[in-house]
Amino acid sequence: MYALISLFLSLISLLLMAGAIYEVWLSWGDAALFVPSLLDGIALVVIGMAVFDVAKFLVEEEVFLAREQKTPGSQRTTLIKFLVVINIAMLMEALVFVFSAAKKDISLLVYPTFLLIASVLLVISLGIYQKLTQGERS
The missing domain is CATH 1.20.58 (Methane Monooxygenase Hydroxylase; Chain G, domain 1)
Structure with missing residues (x-):
């Protein structure tokens, strides 16, 4: 499936x-x-x-x-890889929106700014997650 x-x-x-x-x-x-x-x-x-x-x-x-038997370490790595892919897409889309909004109406820049903030928060959250789970065994 x-x-x-x-x-x-x-x-x-x-x-x-x-x-x-x-x-x-x-x-x-x-x-x-x-x-x-x-x-x-x-x-x-x-x-x-x-x-x-x-x-x-x-x-x-x-x-x-x-x-394969998935260990907590491999599951953690999988989750991090997946979220990094999503975050990269969010950042690229936000940059495209910034250029697009700047050409149309400067007041529209608030929306890509929120997307950039969400992406930065995701990176910070991933860092905290990695720090908190680094002691777990693979």
Whole structure:
């Protein structure tokens, strides 16, 4: 079941990235649409990469390593890897939103700022989690 879900997620991520390329291609000749289309394309590629990373994570952890006995240390490492992937996607999306909001309306910068703050809080939380669980045996 996890293999099918991963395959489906991979297909969705490829479609997102192909849609980004297609959108940029359509706006190639129109100077007014090209830059916004590039920013939208970057956002779609970032989301597609994040979805693909989740699919890869599911395949690695639930298909290939599902039969192995999972120790607390390996589960902790798995959780940290997964949250780092999500955090990277959040940061990249926030940066795209910053550039997009700066071009449209400066008052819209509050939303990507909240996303950046959430990402920083996730990094801090991961650091605290690692510190608190570093004494556990693998």
